[in-house]
Amino acid sequence: MIIVKSLEQLTFNPFKSPFALVPTMGNLHSGHINLLKLAVKNNYNPVFSIFVNPLQFGPNEDLESYPRSLERDLDVLKENNCHGVFIPKQEEILENVESLVAPTSDKLCGKSRPGHFDGVITIVNRLFEIIKPEACVFGAKDFQQQLIIKHLIKQKHRHIKFISAPTERDENGLALSSRNNYLNESEKIEASLIFKFLSSMSFELKLLPQTNKKNFLSEMESIQKKYHKKIEEKGFEVDYLELLDPKTLEKFELNSQKMLVAIAVFFKKVRLIDNLIIDLTSSS
Numbered sequence: 001m002i003i004v005k006s007l008e009q010l011t012f013n014p015f016k017s018p019f020a021l022v023p024t025m026g027n028l029h030s031g032h033i034n035l036l037k038l039a040v041k042n043n044y045n046p047v048f049s050i051f052v053n054p055l056q057f058g059p060n061e062d063l064e065s066y067p068r069s070l071e072r073d074l075d076v077l078k079e080n081n082c083h084g085v086f087i088p089k090q091e092e093i094l095e096n097v098e099s100l101v102a103p104t105s106d107k108l109c110g111k112s113r114p115g116h117f118d119g120v121i122t123i124v125n126r127l128f129e130i131i132k133p134e135a136c137v138f139g140a141k142d143f144q145q146q147l148i149i150k151h152l153i154k155q156k157h158r159h160i161k162f163i164s165a166p167t168e169r170d171e172n173g174l175a176l177s178s179r180n181n182y183l184n185e186s187e188k189i190e191a192s193l194i195f196k197f198l199s200s201m202s203f204e205l206k207l208l209p210q211t212n213k214k215n216f217l218s219e220m221e222s223i224q225k226k227y228h229k230k231i232e233e234k235g236f237e238v239d240y241l242e243l244l245d246p247k248t249l250e251k252f253e254l255n256s257q258k259m260l261v262a263i264a265v266f267f268k269k270v271r272l273i274d275n276l277i278i279d280l281t282s283s284s
């Protein structure tokens with residue numbers, strides 16, 4: 001496994017082409033490893049970057065306490081035959097970085113975390129420029145992030161192929177996340193209720209007749225309100241629970257057959273996000 005720690009080393013093109021960049025903040029779990037496997041499946045050498053990006057944390061967020069486990073991460077990557085890792089120094093990445101503004105920052109996580117996606121897109125753009133991958137892999141758990149990166153690619157990096165990885169969950173359905181480390185085992189089981197609620201909400205939404213748009217939208221809103229309440233009653237503080245058009249992140253209006261159900265909650269001071277895409281044409 002090739003480990004690169006400086007911009008200078010990158011100028012010698014250390015990674016073997018074609019390779020896919022998997023940007024992460026470390027503290028790797030099996031969701032991240034699935035991204036690695038997907039890169040390989042698509043015939044790319046996986047190259048991870050591990051960088052806790054300070055620009056994507058708000059002033060009252062968990063930058064200081066964000067879990068870091070570099071030695072273990074490197075072991076896990078090596079065990080999984082990762083081709084390369086880039087572990088940049090913060091100064092080298094931030095120096096003279098071009099600040100970018102992300103689209104859709106007025107929606108979902110962008111709205112709740114001002115500046116978050118500007119920080120993400122600024123650093124991902126920087127990584128694309130210095131590492132020059134042929135492809136990249138991002139997880140569907142961060143659905144809005146995926147949209148923003150696809151937009152960045154369209155604007156500035158058209159040659160980079162975008163690979164989307166499905167959300168990896170634990171045995172109870174909780175979406176894996178480095179922030180789950182803040183929860184103990186019984187709290188994780190409680191937190192998995194979010195996925196159960198999303199799933200049964202999706203089931204109900206799929207059963208709605210689509211013949212009358214007005215009725216559909218009004219029923220849809222009742223279901224949304226009902227679940228908002230149910231989720232809060234279980235001790236979650238709902239930041240948002242929204243039903244949207246997955247292409248635009250605008251409110252779902254029955255103009256497309258796919259619906260994005262997106263949620264963010266605070267639970268035991270941890271912010272958890274999850275989402276499902278519902279296909280209203282299929283019954284499964």
Ligand code: AMP
Nearest residue numbers: 024025031138139141142166167168176
């Ligand atoms: P992070 O290290 O949390 O910034 O995540 C790095 C990448 O891993 C992002 O593309 C995430 O969407 C992806 N990722 C994180 N958790 C999961 C998961 N449970 N399933 C799939 N992808 C994930």
